[in-house]
Amino acid sequence: MDKPLKIGIAGLGTVGAELARIINSKSNMLAERCGRALVLKSVCVRDRSKDRGIDPNSVEWFDDAVALATSDIDVYVELMGGDEGPALESVRAALKAGIHVVTANKALLAKHGVELAGLAENSGVLLNYEAAVAGGIPIIKVMRESLAGNDVTRVYGIMNGTCNYILTRMEDDGLSFEECLADAQRLGYAEADPAFDIEGDDTAHKLAILTSLSFGTKIAADEIYVEGITKITTEDIRAAKDLGYRIKLLGVACRTDSGIESRVHPTMVPLASPIAQISGVTNAVAIEADVVGSLMMSGPGAGGGATASAALGDIADIAKSRPGHQHGPALGRPAERLEPYVRAKMRQHEGGYFIRMSVFDRSGAMAAIATRMSEQDISLESIVQRRDTPRSEVKNTDLDAQTLILITHETHESAIRAALEAISKDGYLAAEPQMIRIEEMG
Amino acid sequence: MDKPLKIGIAGLGTVGAELARIINSKSNMLAERCGRALVLKSVCVRDRSKDRGIDPNSVEWFDDAVALATSDIDVYVELMGGDEGPALESVRAALKAGIHVVTANKALLAKHGVELAGLAENSGVLLNYEAAVAGGIPIIKVMRESLAGNDVTRVYGIMNGTCNYILTRMEDDGLSFEECLADAQRLGYAEADPAFDIEGDDTAHKLAILTSLSFGTKIAADEIYVEGITKITTEDIRAAKDLGYRIKLLGVACRTDSGIESRVHPTMVPLASPIAQISGVTNAVAIEADVVGSLMMSGPGAGGGATASAALGDIADIAKSRPGHQHGPALGRPAERLEPYVRAKMRQHEGGYFIRMSVFDRSGAMAAIATRMSEQDISLESIVQRRDTPRSEVKNTDLDAQTLILITHETHESAIRAALEAISKDGYLAAEPQMIRIEEMG
Structure with a gap:
């Protein structure tokens, strides 16, 4: 069996404490599955006095995440959060030092993921972030x-x-x-x-x-x-x-x-x-x-257990890897070959729409709305009209509003927006209209 | 970039042909994701004359799966099926020769999985079988x-x-x-x-x-x-x-x-x-x-695409691995340390039960059934009784049957079986009773 994998964790909140607990309590099982022991070597926390369920003498304590990230460890687990400052600096430092990184930090990846993936690839180490998306669901690996x-x-x-x-x-x-x-x-x-x-x-x-x-x-x-x-x-x-x-x-x-x-x-x-x-x-x-x-x-998208489970899967993958192993690129394809993101305009989005309007009960209102929709070539799948107040209770018909709900067939968002703008200007609406996109499923 | 990964496929049915097609048509993308080219080097089929959408001159053809499995390839993909004969022999031969194996053959694994996992571990190669369970769903990897x-x-x-x-x-x-x-x-x-x-x-x-x-x-x-x-x-x-x-x-x-x-x-x-x-x-x-x-x-549990997708994921993992890489054991823990399977007796199963009986409409029937249930300490969550024929149409009450449906609270299967046996012997049932187990969900 190979040398133990030395793990350093920055951040011992709910997730970090749960992770530390499992690494210690399931050491035999983890060693068997990974082909080597996993050892929690060091941690970095803001407040050392707090009880986190680990023997304070069993680990090395750091105040500085960068110092921990570049110390004698094999994998650096970043669980502090934040998309700048210590989280960013420590992850960068670990990757540059050739130390594998596991993080649950979606904000960090959303902002600096491409740079960090490039650093990992250059150093030939893994940047694993299963816990950053959808918690315990192993969507990144899949x-x-x-x-x-x-x-x-x-x-x-x-x-x-x-x-x-x-x-x-x-x-x-x-x-x-x-x-x-x-x-x-x-x-x-x-x-x-x-x-x-x-x-x-x-x-x-x-x-x-x-x-x-x-x-x-x-x-x-x-x-x-x-x-x-x-x-x-x-x-x-x-x-x-x-x-x-x-x-x-x-x-x-x-x-x-x-x-x-x-x-x-x-x-x-x-x-x-x-x-x-x-x-x-x-x-x-x-x-x-x-x-x-x-x-x-x-599955569970958050919580100590779900997040720790994902981080443990990431750590186990690192434990099984060996120097010289060709890791798949962190973002699926090499960072330098990721294509620029070309954004499709939302007004070009095509789909069905749910529209809910509160319409004054004046003659011509319905006709005007239908005309505005038809001017934009929007065809309707269903129409539901409902009086908000029973007619007997209505005192001033002019101020009485009815709810009108429309489901459109597939159309351009630009058409929907234009139609709603025209309907608003016509003055028949008692309130801002509600517009919710419909997503087609397989 | 590393040397191309040489792939040999035995069996070019729906799945094999689809796999070959994708390896050829997506070569650039696969190379980028795996860090090396994937090359379909050789195939083994029973009938060479059939058109399978691959250029016959681009691959080496084998008649014998064992010969293919031990030829100059890096990964042997077994898609022939069968839990003995050529499938078993060729997979065994490949693993012994230190060649990675990908298979979709659940019957083979169900029967010989432990032996094959042991062979893979001894040779330090991967035995990947994502396609063998639930088709395109990556349950094995997870x-x-x-x-x-x-x-x-x-x-x-x-x-x-x-x-x-x-x-x-x-x-x-x-x-x-x-x-x-x-x-x-x-x-x-x-x-x-x-x-x-x-x-x-x-x-x-x-x-x-x-x-x-x-x-x-x-x-x-x-x-x-x-x-x-x-x-x-x-x-x-x-x-x-x-x-x-x-x-x-x-x-x-x-x-x-x-x-x-x-x-x-x-x-x-x-x-x-x-x-x-x-x-x-x-x-x-x-x-x-x-x-x-x-x-x-x-997801899809079968079909050419789903199965090929799973096999491709397996092949990509192999492409990324390098000699000396410590593969996780094929069955999660080392084959020699798998524990013996100790079977729990079904009659000790505990759960709720759905019971449907066709009961002759004789006086005392219901009382007898309820007594038999109670003798076995079975308590009922719901009872539905329905006459199969409207009473007006019944000619001989003795032969008229009613449907009785019971949902039990959690109980032992042995109790249910004993109660149903006793009820059958009492002579009130017009047909064999139906018994379906209820599974509790989270």
């Missing part, structure tokens, strides 16, 4: 290794448990977005400042990485179209269900004639589709590729 | 590599597309088992002799491999409890749905106090569970493990 013979045509998924929990609760219990968010915070599923999750940015970071792996392009997190779930109402969710859909916050990336469409937004998915069944904090990623067809993977 | 830090507690799945297609059609279209089987045969989803699929043996082969990977035990295909889907009726499917269940042919393996329970049988799964949503020929495998929690993967 895309990077299992699908080596495939050209991906579309990837999409539910990659933020907070949002999926909120949308699930809104549907199951008929509660408002705000109530469900508060519950999510109470249960520890959402941060005190939830913006990063509910505005879709967290999903965008993960999607940026998957987009690069799917299409061999540079990571371009800033080029992703992002729309969060804050404007989704229980009315939308109910109307969606009536029409055979469910609303999910999806990240979707696909190739189009005008470039790559990489977008995060609330999405109508058919009720019977597998992705519609993913409830609560669970994540799921679906891949469509030319050889294999469609694959879907679901 | 279990062998991604879950390195996990102890699996249960694995279960839909691993036979033929059976799942038949059960889906029976439910969707209300057709009998026989009608759906005939349709499956017409569509090419079932063989002319369908026994191997519909009796559950194909699922058992795959489950035997997953059981070994899950629990570190020797492969023991003959020790698996197997029950096929031939006795499932549309009545069962309808009754299941009324009670909130769907019937799937599952392979399930879990640890129990008395050993490993590894079983294949029609199973009631809750309608809302993710596995219940897997319809048609699609496969799915769910894993429950101590660190990660629950994962599920779904």
